[in-house]
Amino acid sequence: MARYRAEGEAAFEPRSRRPKTSPTALAPDTVDLIVRIRKELTEQGLDAGPETIAWHLQHHHHTRVSPATISRHLTAHGLVVPAPRKRPRSSYIRFQAELPNETWQADFTHHRLADKAGTDTDTEILTWLDDCSRYALHVTCWERVTGPIVLDTFRLLRRTGPGHAHGQLPQVNVRYDVGDDHRLVGTLCPDMKLTLERPDPDVVTAVTRSADLLREGRGLLLDLVDRAEVRDAAAAWTGRGNTVTARTDRVDVDALIIRPDGCVAWALPTGQDLDATALVRALGTWFGQPA
Template identity: 50%
Template sequence: MSRDIVDGMKPKNLVIVRAVHDQGLSHVEAAARFGVTRQWVHTLVRRYEDEGPDGVAPRSRAPKTRPGTTVPAIRDRIIQLRRELTRSGADAGPVTIVWHLEQEGHPAPSTSTIRRILHTAGLITPAPKKRPRNSYIRFQADLPNECWQADITHWFLADGTRIEILDFLDDHARYLLDIRPAAAFTGPMVTAVMTELIRRYGPPMSTLTDNGLVFTTRLARHKGARGGFEKLLAAHGITQKNGRPGHPQTQGKIERFHQTLKRWLKAHPLPDTIDDLAVLLTEFTTWYNTRRPHRSLGRRTPEQAYTDLPKATPTSTSDTTEWRSRTDKVDKNGKVTIRYAGHLRHLGIGRAHTGTPVLLLVHDRDVTVSSMNTGQIIAEFTIDPAKNYQPKKP
């Protein structure tokens, strides 16, 4: 066997050349005999004369230049960004990497190219059972302040103490309006935070929360007055919306936000105190609102989305006055209790009526107390929300 063929040369090409050189066939005759074009015979003969047997070896058809190929420096930066973002607890997907490249002034490849680079580098774990994004039914408020979502989640201190975290999120912009820790949040504490936010940002058109007692008393075992949070919303004409029990998907944005929050917190050492956690949450707020592009916001930050459009305002015109009634018995100190705005209020009726069963008729802040034995009105009150003990009207 010819050494030329053993060296890997394509046998047919070499035979064609030798038919011309050794057997005296013309280019046209060789083309007809071997079923190729005359131009190809001419090319093979020229290569053979210039380079010898190596010249007729098969050649790659790949282009000599690849203008669309990602340069090594950008490829290395993509891998570096992926590792840095993952290590810091931030989102590290292709869309986020594109945003960071653009912020640094680098030309960014397509997200599909970035995904291939990350796959090649072994930095993506396949998730074949993950639900596709296009299968979700999405809802988003049209304007900032059209809907605020609120919820309570938790985190831990270094000694294992479980700490609650209260957060408020704008539905349209995903703007983090407020986040703070506490050992445990009560209704009045949540109401105070909401009051502060209304002063800071103006009242929203609506709120969306779960059915926790700090937000609503509508599912309480023992029906009573509306809580302080509910009364605050009513006073500002804010529409209150609550998710269906056992259906957290209704508050999907803030539930998804908690994933981002906890991934970021996991990348940092556990704080020693609640104050340390508060400092950490302040740092997170700045990063989340101003330095993190959001996929659902066209790669804008929540701060940009919140400030780009005018703010929605309350439109509620319904009667928010509270009407209810309850029965009680005057205690030995001459008092009965009633819950108003999340607090128990003590109504001073007088020891002369100790043991008397009474009917309380509540019209918002006004309470009329009558004896269930005689039907006679024995006391009237106007609740002062700043006080627990309520003296009767003269």
């Protein structure tokens, strides 16, 4: 009531809660010294941060002041422009699509391939992902990923769709040494359009692609010209992989063994006599012992 009688309505205005005295506050002379050291260091083109000023205070003026306190007084004197260290979370933009095929993203990573010669081949693996499902739409390996390669894979993926773009790019030149000189062996199998000679009765259409035949995650013996001796030599491995007879437009190969990862492990050139020993060796190497 005494304040109201003395000040009237002004007595109800909020007042500062700052204490009248602060025994632990820095002396005004120390604050002036901090400001002076800051200006001197700045004029000399030297570092003038709180850590440096604290070092000068301790070694030249025998005064210990924490860097946090120095920073607070520099800010109070307008010598520091406050800037937030981190952006607020409210400003983050999440680039995750809400629906499948709404957004695709591409990225590549480095990987070294060890070969039998003891040298490492530096490669780069290019991956296209569906941003919603995180499904790997297309994965290819290159010596170097360039802008045109990224653009070509994107166009091919749009044209053929996931699962069919595999192996259709002529720039794929990474080849594994699997003990065979045929140009297809050790490379990713081209995704060929196939017409099945003996389609499964449950399959509606007899037209498929080689990439679709690998979706089961099993090895594949692909007979492209209906050579019975090839199927007979591989009959013991029926439980280890799939044997498919089909026709395609390729004219440079009669039969292929394709590993579950899509790599060609054996090839029979067009018109060449079957080397059953080589076929059995390849089957045993990649598919294990006969079932």
